[in-house]
Amino acid sequence: xxxxxxxxxxxxxxxxxxxxxxxxxxxxxxxxxxxxxxxxxxxxxxxxxxxxxxxxxxxxxxxxxxxxxxxxxxxxxxxxxxxxxxxxxxxxxxxxxxxxxxxxxxxxxxxxxxxxxxxxxxxxxxxxxxxxxxxxxxxxxxxxxxxxxxxxxxxxxxxxxxxxxxxxxxxxxxxxxxxxxxxxxxxxxxxxxxxxxxxxxxxxxxxxxxxxxxxxxxxxxxxxxxxxxxxxxxxxxxxxxxxxxxxxxxxxxxxxxxxxxxxxxxxxxxxxxxxxxxxxxxxxxxxxxxxxxxxxxxxxxxxxxxxxxxxxxxxxxxxxxxxxxx
Amino acid sequence: xxxxxxxxxxxxxxxxxxxxxxxxxxxxxxxxxxxxxxxxxxxxxxxxxxxxxxxxxxxxxxxxxxxxxxxxxxxxxxxxxxxxxxxxxxxxxxxxxxxxxxxxxxxxxxxxxxxxxxxxxxxxxxxxxxxxxxxxxxxxxxxxxxxxxxxxxxxxxxxxxxxxxxxxxxxxxxxxxxxxxxxxxxxxxxxxxxxxxxxxxxxxxxxxxxxxxxxxxxxxxxxxxxxxxxxxxxxxxxxxxxxxxxxxxxxxxxxxxxxxxxxxxxxxxxxxxxxxxxxxxxxxxxxxxxxxxxxxxxxxxxxxxxxxxxxxxxxxxxxxxxxxxxxxxxxxxxxxxxxxxxxxxxxxxxxxxxxxxxxxxxxxxxxxxxxxxxxxxxxxxxxxxxxxxxxxxxxxxxxxxxxxxxxxxxxxxxxxxxxxxxxxxxxxxxxxxxxxxxxxxxxxxxxxxxxxxxxxxxxxxxxxxxxxxxxxxxxxxxxxxxxxxxxxxxxxxxxxxxxxxxxxxxxxxxxxxxxxxxxxxxxxxxxxxxxxxxxxxxxxxxxxxxxxxxxxxxxxxxxxxxxxxxxxxxxxxxxxxxxxxxxxxxxxxxxxxxxxxxxxxxxxxxxxxxxxxxxxxxxxxxxxxxxxxxxxxxxxxxxxxxx
Numbered sequence: 020x021x022x023x024x025x026x027x028x029x030x031x032x033x034x035x036x037x038x039x040x041x042x043x044x045x046x047x048x049x050x051x052x053x054x055x056x057x058x059x060x061x062x063x064x065x066x067x068x069x070x071x072x073x074x075x076x077x078x079x080x081x082x083x084x085x086x087x088x089x090x091x092x093x094x095x096x097x098x099x100x101x102x103x104x105x106x107x108x109x110x111x112x113x114x115x116x117x118x119x120x121x122x123x124x125x126x127x128x129x130x131x132x133x134x135x136x137x138x139x140x141x142x143x144x145x146x147x148x149x150x151x152x153x154x155x156x157x158x159x160x161x162x163x164x165x166x167x168x169x170x171x172x173x174x175x176x177x178x179x180x181x182x183x184x185x186x187x188x189x190x191x192x193x194x195x196x197x198x199x200x201x202x203x204x205x206x207x208x209x210x211x212x213x214x215x216x217x218x219x220x221x222x223x224x225x226x227x228x229x230x231x232x233x234x235x236x237x238x239x240x241x242x243x244x245x246x247x248x249x250x251x252x253x254x255x256x257x258x259x260x261x262x263x264x265x266x267x268x269x270x271x272x273x274x275x276x277x278x279x280x281x282x283x284x285x286x287x288x289x290x291x292x293x294x295x296x297x298x299x300x301x302x303x304x305x306x307x308x309x310x311x312x313x314x315x316x317x318x319x320x321x322x323x324x325x326x327x328x329x330x331x332x333x334x335x336x337x338x339x340x341x342x343x344x345x
Numbered sequence: 346x347x348x349x350x351x352x353x354x355x356x357x358x359x360x361x362x363x364x365x366x367x368x369x370x371x372x373x374x375x376x377x378x379x380x381x382x383x384x385x386x387x388x389x390x391x392x393x394x395x396x397x398x399x400x401x402x403x404x405x406x407x408x409x410x411x412x413x414x415x416x417x418x419x420x421x422x423x424x425x426x427x428x429x430x431x432x433x434x435x436x437x438x439x440x441x442x443x444x445x446x447x448x449x450x451x452x453x454x455x456x457x458x459x460x461x462x463x464x465x466x467x468x469x470x471x472x473x474x475x476x477x478x479x480x481x482x483x484x485x486x487x488x489x490x491x492x493x494x495x496x497x498x499x500x501x502x503x504x505x506x507x508x509x510x511x512x513x514x515x516x517x518x519x520x521x522x523x524x525x526x527x528x529x530x531x532x533x534x535x536x537x538x539x540x541x542x543x544x545x546x547x548x549x550x551x552x553x554x555x556x557x558x559x560x561x562x563x564x565x566x567x568x569x570x571x572x573x574x575x576x577x578x579x580x581x582x583x584x585x586x587x588x589x590x591x592x593x594x595x596x597x598x599x600x601x602x603x604x605x606x607x608x609x610x611x612x613x614x615x616x617x618x619x620x621x622x623x624x625x626x627x628x629x630x631x632x633x634x635x636x637x638x639x640x641x642x643x644x645x646x647x648x649x650x651x652x653x654x655x656x657x658x659x660x661x662x663x664x665x666x667x668x669x670x671x672x673x674x675x676x677x678x679x680x681x682x683x684x685x686x687x688x689x690x691x692x693x694x695x696x697x698x699x700x701x702x703x704x705x706x707x708x709x710x711x712x713x714x715x716x717x718x719x720x721x722x723x724x725x726x727x728x729x730x731x732x733x734x735x736x737x738x739x740x741x742x743x744x745x746x747x748x749x750x751x752x753x754x755x756x757x758x759x760x761x762x763x764x765x766x767x768x769x770x771x772x773x774x775x776x777x778x779x780x781x782x783x784x785x786x787x788x789x790x791x792x793x794x795x796x797x798x799x800x801x802x803x804x805x806x807x808x809x810x811x812x813x814x815x816x817x818x819x820x821x822x823x824x825x826x827x828x829x830x831x832x833x834x835x836x837x838x839x840x841x842x843x844x845x846x847x848x849x850x851x852x853x854x855x856x857x858x859x860x861x862x863x864x865x866x867x868x869x870x871x872x873x874x875x876x877x878x879x880x881x882x883x884x885x886x887x888x889x890x891x892x893x894x895x896x897x898x899x900x901x902x903x904x905x906x907x908x909x910x911x912x913x914x915x916x917x918x919x920x921x922x923x924x925x926x927x928x929x930x931x932x933x934x935x936x937x938x939x940x941x942x943x944x945x946x947x948x949x950x951x952x953x954x955x956x957x958x959x960x961x962x963x964x965x966x967x968x969x970x971x972x973x974x975x976x977x978x979x980x981x982x983x984x985x986x987x988x
Contacts, residue, residue: 187814210962212963212966216811219811
């Protein structure tokens, strides 16, 4: 038998590691921290090189408005949806590594909650759970520039991951993350050039690129996921080829996008029965997450406990415990 | 019959009769009064401001004016309609801003070019005058008059294959006898043939001059050349009068394609400009129009079309085909050019709809086509044209950069005429260190090189970030909210300017400059990639175009307009187009070579190239998203200044 050719790729670059959360010894109050990144090759290709840390899963929690989530999700979380602290606790029971607190209620069109109220919610969630926290603004520039400083101050010392810095609005969040020592999510609209540009802008504003996590914008299964995949993959290939300004771990907003799909909320297909209906959303979310993990995501923000379980199991199969690089 | 009214323009004091309802802009064009307009009459640029002093006009009062201005009678000339006899004043800001201050001169290519061509440029003009004394006919020698002339001319010039038109042949017998067989033959180069254009009595060979012309979208330049020795006697330039119909070629093509009258108006405008420059030069050197027997013209494809009256509308439509790129010599008079009625117009060849004779001419004059090493020519204008090649291959591409580098479509933008800030340095975000203006007068605006300096400086002192976004906090007293909710930076306050207006740069202006530089850099990158090359593989990058030698090369690299290569590999070549036009005129072999170059230059279409958009977005960042391509800029930024 002739020997097989060596098909291993050799890369010159690698993905940074980013630590989220701070224990009491590190100046925070978290009971655990999460480290992501570290890959020196493409996802799960352990035969080629170090695959880095195991991808982390965060559960999405809203400060308000969770009651309007699709029914399948409401059933999973029950009453807890109306209290961010309870909601976060429940999510931790489902086995997530972090909580992603989205300050949706601050959006001028859905509650317009004040910076003080947002800070209060941050404190409530920090008190309720011990896992690290991701804090995500409402997406409206002016409002984010008011609430994120308050939210950041409320979590000072906790080494949260805050987001998002965008091409046209990054100065405020960079300043507060620097001041309160948080990590930063840099968002770009599915554009590898802009992804790099936002990193440069944040770096020019004084933020260490090693503390950035890239949010390249997520799309769900059936809603442009091929494009999302290729953008993520191009970014990762650039990082592995040595582009240090793209060598950051990637976060994907999976739950938010997957549960916007009509197939997830109310499958418009023949043959869907009451019995099978709940699985559509779960599978839609899990499939979206798995695809994006293959494209190099290090951190996925998810919603449904069953979807979280599926993804967790799949990752364990792709990445046995002994392959994880510490 | 529609009623017609008389419109008088001040301060030109010219009047014109137009039908009721005519736009004032159209009336001005008819009267030959220049009214500034960037959009060519669409009512969107707000530049064609005029004041109605007497009479009634309808429309034209728009949001471009303040309440006071409306009370004073300001309207937009393109929107205002003639409703009675009118007296219209064209205020200074709407008049043509002077003449070009820098008339492009010669570029000292000759020595280098001869070296590359491996021969001296020999004087062999496209149109020659040869004085000959013919033997008188006798019974022993009774060949025809034409044959007699051809034989003598052949002996004198070493050429054969002559051709003569009917008109001259009819006059020949009488002329020869009247001049006692001492005549001057005027011959024109037509490939393998030589046309006997005219025969003049006696010896007129001392008076043989030509015009070399660069027919640009913005500026028209003419050189008067003595064909006896190939020396340039004088130069003249003026702004292209077609500007009234739109600042860029696309708007002019649209205007021309709307009606035969419009097409004629554009043709008359450019032919009129050329005639004006020819008159100026002949007057200055005491020549008659008849002494000019040749015009050699290089223009972009659209200008060549509009000048010759060729339909140009297909140039702007996919797949961007012009009517003709390689044209034979024409009788100049047929085109309307006022030189010797028998004189010839040699229009140099184009490559594609957006790579014209100006570029081909530049490829020759810079020696690019005869270089051993690979060189690049970048022509920076409204369209950025890129040529890469050597003696073995030539490829070119064109990218639409927009008119920002020509000083148009920016709030305080102007051409490089009197009062334009052409260089500027900032001390910090709030203070200008120094600036210079064209003509050393009070500043009234910014021209292309001024914008390049300004944007680089704003980046250095932190007024803009690498996306070009203005940071109000960097200089709260100088950055303010302008019209349409846009931020603008006050460069020179009204009290110091020559026209009482603030000179400002808006957020939109910075974006215009960003996109313009990105288009040019991306075009060069894509073309190099297509050849599997990088900037490092290019021995020399030659920069031609609007900036001439006035561009600050450090700043051009700092903003990412030019690649970050060792500075000795960047060279300004000025107006290479007119240099080529002149070489063609004085050396028929050069003229033939220019046609060969046009034929062997491969055009690379960027609009269908999938990587262009990606490269463009990547270049839409100061200096570039891949900052590592600009190591000298990184070093400079890291060493810090201002803040």
